[in-house]
Amino acid sequence: MTLTAIDTPHDGLETGLVAEHDELLEAAEESRVALAAEAAESSGRDVIAAEANNDTDQALAADLIRRASAQRERGKQELKRKTAGIPSVQQHVILNDQVVASTFTRFFYLIDKGAELMRRRGDAIIGEDRAAKLREQLQALIGAAEAEVRKDLDATRALADRDAYEDGAIDVTYTAPTYEDTIQIRSREGLALQRVFTMYDQLLALMVNLEWNGKIDSSEVDAMRYRTKQKIRPIFRFAARANIGMQTSRARNAQPRPARDGRRASDANAKGDAAIVEAVSSLQQSLAEDSGAGTNDTAAL
Secondary structure, three states: OOOOOOOOOOOOOOOHHHHHOOHHHHHHHHHHHHHHHHHHHHHOHHHHHOOOOOHHHHHHHHHHHHHHHHHHHHHHHHHHOOOOOOOOEEEEEEEOOHHHHHHHHHHHHHHHHHHHHHHHHHHHHHOHHHHHHHHHHHHHHHHHHHHHHHHHHHHHHHHHHHHOOOOOOOOOOOOOOOEEEEEEEOOHHHHHHHHHHHHHHHHHHHHHHHHHOOOOOHHHHHHHHHHHHHHHHHHHHHHHHHHHHHHHHHHHHOOOOOOOOHHHHHHHHHHHHHHHHHHHHOHHHHHHHHOOOOOOOOOOO
């Protein structure tokens, strides 16, 4: 079963091996769809910013909106799913900011699922060393995002606390959260990432209050919302490519090998391993483009 770049995450997922709930295949197929949608959105961002002033641009903008909406709806459904037999944490998640909540529902479940599959299936599929390396790199990406948002949150709290008791201070609140549910978090990486989303949500709430009280400009709030998405995208891309790479490696390794041709068998193994290399080869580029962070060593893969 192959999903094309224009398929939604729902298209074709009720047939074939997915009907037997092959989690790795399902994660790989959904990752392909999500990567295609995210890549199209990234390339089409200028079109949307230009307000789509012709028919072609309007059609592209509408398609990007459809893809993003389909990802969010798929994510919400996956976040509601409870899988038996997997150690997990039941976490009640409340997110108020629309951008934070949208990013969470689009990307979180694939990252968490990918991390859990690396832990549970990675050793058998790609070997203990490679699986451990994938997890280390995913943890490093999440750790870098957590350190940055924690620093911003501490600084913003200090600024907000200083001005909280001024006469006439405005207290901006939300009438209801954008997203609220109790979800099953399947990995330590997912639990750390959920903290990142919560901190970004808290940070933006503080910044909105500061904006309303004239302490910062609205452009700073908009910039932080954009930065939130940009910090999550490399984490999502890495996990999605790892999901695809593990499935590709499993499929290649399952192919029959000629009994008397050791070189062909070795080549088949190399192709399977190359899928994992491909899954992480763009990590440095993604980090450089999206967050300006340092590099990671992928040579061991």
